[in-house]
Amino acid sequence: MATFYETGPGYPVTESIRVDRVSPTARRIHAVRAFVVLVFAIITLIPVFVMGITAFKSRADVVSVPPKIIFKPTLEGFVFLFTERAVVSKVRLPEFQKKAEAGELSLFERIALNTGQEITGPSDYVDRLKNSLIIAGISTILSVGLGLFAAYAFSRFPIGGKDDLLFFILSTRMLPPVVVTIPLFLMYRQLGLHDSHLGMILLYTVFNLSLSVWLLKGFIDEIPIEYEEAALVDGYTRFQAFYKIVLPQAVTGIAATTVFCLIFAWNEYAFALMLTSDDARTAPPSIATMLGRGGIEWSAIAAGSLGFLIPVVIVTFALRNYLLRGVTFGAIRR
Amino acid sequence: MSVQANAPRLSSQERARRRYLTDRAIVNLFIWPTLILLIAINLFPLFYSLYLGFTDYSAIARQVPVWVGFKNFSDILNDQQMWKYFATTGKYALASVGLQTLLGFALAMLVREKFRGSGLLTTLILIPMMISPVVVGLFWKLMYNPTFGFFNYLLGFTNPSTGPDMLASRFAGKVVPNLALWAVVLVDVWMWSPFVMLLVLSGLKAIPDYLYEAAAIDRASSWFQFWRITLPQVAPLLLIAVLFRTIEAFKAFDLVMGMTGGGPGDQTELIAVNLYRQAFLGQWRTGRASALAYIVLIIIIAVSNLYIRYLNKMRGES
Structure with missing residues (x-):
């Protein structure tokens, strides 16, 4: 260690070292700081960890006092989440057990049987998840596509009242959802869009447009305009220059924007709660209503939440360099 | 090419x-x-x-x-109940935004200089704000459960009858007003302090090194450096973070719905939650809810304007 700091006539100066950063006190403070951050990170992750383990607990383990950290993992929560079940009567129980021994039951059926139930069909949640995928997926494609065109135009052309227009686009994001939901509800009811996939896709598309325009504009602004100018001089049309020069350069930005839009649409709750009831209802409001039905199936709720958590964790890591832009709607870069 | x-x-x-x-x-x-x-x-x-x-x-x-003209507006403004909800929202906004700012700022100062594993830790801290708020609400409902939740257990309250029941605003069976509101504030702080950290961090990284070097040459104390260099330099970004969070506090809906649904009683009935209740539950008072929505909108615009004016003033000075 000591050799690292040795300087003097015999040593070449490779880098400048500020004395106030390498003194023993400074190094001790450094270590303390790292420790505090570590502790904070652990505390932050406790609820996430608890949700993760609860998803694999059996019904008895969830409500055990004191709460268990070590337990026998089971997939009960997932079975409860994805299936509708009925209690198997005592008369039929041996018949089921025989089937189980013969290996005729699937994994889920066996787990359900352990709790004395048989699976009668898939739960609503499966449909809700499908709706979430459809609505979040299509609306993301639309908002990134439309946003890309608009962002390019805003980035490259002089447009009258550009700043006002951009501010208008950003401000739509600041509205409390309820302000627009009441009239939208009435509008959708008139148009037959209430509780429809199309209605939700349109709404989420607009909801994400402000984000995608601002984010993509930032990314496109960073692509040197000279590339396009060179292409234009060489006889490319504007449109060719756009998709042959700008698009390939903006791929990273487009990918980041797509994931941000996807996460926002995937997580959205307020609009979905107010504008859907059954056909187009997405997963977040349905996880929340699971609380209301009969006894609280905590492991099922945890399993559902875990399903929401995993993509988010992956995304957080994949996008860590773009997170700042994403969560401030692209208004802040650097 | x-x-x-x-x-x-x-x-x-x-x-x-x-x-x-x-x-x-x-x-x-x-x-x-x-x-x-x-x-x-x-x-x-x-x-x-x-x-x-x-x-x-x-x-x-x-x-x-x-x-009916201004009837809805005057009804709302003359309704004691509504003033209570506004006050609750104000308290919630003040407490959560204040704590987030402090904690986020402190965290940013801590991770400002890299140490081994700082990148990983920072990213891990950022996870909460990416999760769906309603799912977060459910998470914490489980955490706060007085008998089998981890919150009491980790704080050392192993016996439910002597520990707090956060979401019911009770402590050892006795009613403690606003405990549920604090429970919501705590979760909001958990979720969004990283956001403030992220913004402040980007502000800190943009401060040119020569400012500190000049201060070091002049033997300025680190306390002086903090007040005269660090704070003024990150203030604009800090203010933007506060602005974003204040707006969000007035829109707060998902988290409360997931966790308390406004209860117990109306202790956590934030204005956005009440707005939903008036518009889509019970009597569906669409007209009145629209008026209320506009009042909230006007408040948000007014608050943002105040912040932005202050921000511009600050930028003009430096």
């Missing part, structure tokens, strides 16, 4: 004409779909709800909106 190889050959005159025309066409083609969607789904409803705010109307009654 291999542009030259496959570029179409055109006479210069034709090229100029084509580019000029397409430029305009392209701007219109590129911008209008976005604007039309925004106008249809955002701007039009905004005006429609302003109109509804002046009417007596319920979306589930078979009746047309009846114009």
Whole structure:
């Protein structure tokens, strides 16, 4: 260690070292700081960890006092989440057990049987998840596509009242959802869009447009305009220059924007709660209503939440360099 | 660039004409779909709800909106109950934004200089704000459970009858007012302190090193450096973080719905939650809810304006 700091006539100066950063006190403070951050990170992750383990607990383990950290993992929560079940009567129980021994039951059926139930069909949640995928997926494609065109135009052309227009686009994001939901509800009811996939896709598309325009504009602004100018001089049309020069350069930005839009649409709750009831209802409001039905199936709720958590964790890591832009709607870069 | 190889050959005159025309066409083609969607789904409803705010109307009654002038607005402003909800929202905003700012700022100062594993830890801390708020609400409902939740257990309250029941605003069986509100604030702080950290961090990284070097040469204390260099330099970004969080606090809905649904009683009935209740539950008082929504909107605009004015003033000075 000591050799690292040795300087003097015999040593070449490779880098400048500020004395106030390498003194023993400074190094001790450094270590303390790292420790505090570590502790904070652990505390932050406790609820996430608890949700993760609860998803694999059996019904008895969830409500055990004191709460268990070590337990026998089971997939009960997932079975409860994805299936509708009925209690198997005592008369039929041996018949089921025989089937189980013969290996005729699937994994889920066996787990359900352990709790004395048989699976009668898939739960609503499966449909809700499908709706979430459809609505979040299509609306993301639309908002990134439309946003890309608009962002390019805003980035490259002089447009009258550009700043006002951009501010208008950003401000739509600041509205409390309820302000627009009441009239939208009435509008959708008139148009037959209430509780429809199309209605939700349109709404989420607009909801994400402000984000995608601002984010993509930032990314496109960073692509040197000279590339396009060179292409234009060489006889490319504007449109060719756009998709042959700008698009390939903006791929990273487009990918980041797509994931941000996807996460926002995937997580959205307020609009979905107010504008859907059954056909187009997405997963977040349905996880929340699971609380209301009969006894609280905590492991099922945890399993559902875990399903929401995993993509988010992956995304957080994949996008860590773009997170700042994403969560401030692209208004802040650097 | 291999542009030259496959570029179409055109006479210069034709090229100029084509580019000029397409430029305009392209701007219109590129911008209008976005604007039309925004106008249809955002701007039009905004005006429609302003109109509804002046009417007596319920979306589930078979009746047309009846114009009542400012009645809805004056009803709301004369309703003690509504003032209580506004006060709750104000308390919630003040507490959560204040704590987030402090904690986020402190965290940013801590991770400002890299140490081994700092990148990983920072990213891990950022996870909460990416999770769906309603799912977070459910998470914490489980955490806060007085008998089998981890919150009490980790704080050392192993016996439910002597520990707090956060979401019921009780401590060892006795009622503690606002405990549930604090429980919500705590979760909001858990979720959004990383956001403040992220913004402040980007501000800190942009401070030029020579400022500190000059201060070090002048033997300025680190305390002085903090107050005279660090704080003024990150203040604009800090203020933006506070602005974003304040707006969000007035919109707070998902988290509370997931965790308390406004209860116990109406202790966590934030204005956005009450707005939902009036608009879509019970009597469906569409007209009144629209008026209330507009009041909230005006508050948000006023608060943002205050912040932005202050921000501009600060920028003008430095």
